[in-house]
Amino acid sequence: RKEVEQDPGPFNVPEGATVAFNCTYSNSASQSFFWYRQDCRKEPKLLMSVYSSGNEDGRFTAQLNRASQYISLLIRDSKLSDSATYLCVVNIENYGGSQGNLIFGKGTKLSVKP
Amino acid sequence: EPEVTQTPSHQVTQMGQEVILRCVPISNHLYFYWYRQILGQKVEFLVSFYNNEISEKSEIFDDQFSVERPDGSNFTLKIRSTKLEDSAMYFCASRDRGPEQFFGPGTRLTVL
Numbered sequence: 117r118k119e120v121e122q123d124p125g126p127f128n129v130p131e132g133a134t135v136a137f138n139c140t141y142s143n144s145a146s147q148s149f150f151w152y153r154q155d156c157r158k159e160p161k162l163l164m165s166v167y168s169s170g171n172e173d174g175r176f177t178a179q180l181n182r183a184s185q186y187i188s189l190l191i192r193d194s195k196l197s198d199s200a201t202y203l204c205v206v207n208i209e210n211y212g213g214s215q216g217n218l219i220f221g222k223g224t225k226l227s228v229k230p
Numbered sequence: 231e232p233e234v235t236q237t238p239s240h241q242v243t244q245m246g247q248e249v250i251l252r253c254v255p256i257s258n259h260l261y262f263y264w265y266r267q268i269l270g271q272k273v274e275f276l277v278s279f280y281n282n283e284i285s286e287k288s289e290i291f292d293d294q295f296s297v298e299r300p301d302g303s304n305f306t307l308k309i310r311s312t313k314l315e316d317s318a319m320y321f322c323a324s325r326d327r328g329p330e331q332f333f334g335p336g337t338r339l340t341v342l
Contacts, residue, residue, distance in 0.1 A: 162330055217288075218323075220273040
């Protein structure tokens, strides 16, 4: 069964804190991995793609462990504006013609307090 | 920066009525998608569209649903006879040859 599992939170942290989110996926055929953020009643917005070697974008670091089917996101020096729901997303592309439909986790809610 | 647009932002309809949700994908993108999100639940895939035809659809996308790209810019989702359980946010997304998908702001559909 295709599933992406995340801790729903909420994570309540003070400004400046470091926070880490974890995600596991069940389908080993998953090809591409992403973190999206979603503000309340808004669309998912791409935060970053996740590569096998790990990647960093400013305060955000993403890691992928294909053997364990595990993805993580680390946010350093949290800002008030980081408050949102963080969605772990995988893309299963198969060579039979699938166009890479995204499979979403339910998301982890982050609330950064002053 | 180019973005996906969707209209209307909010649609209220009576059960059994037909609705058409409209999307304008990013102009040079090739692959188009519809997703939905019921309040409090995760985003779910409905259908993907490429080269003027459906390439994949989920079990949610039954005979009541259809998609169309009537011209070079619009991409529509039609629900023929709405049910109460169709109430949700409907997101359109598009991508070019890369895997990253970009989402429109959504249409909130309320079925009464």
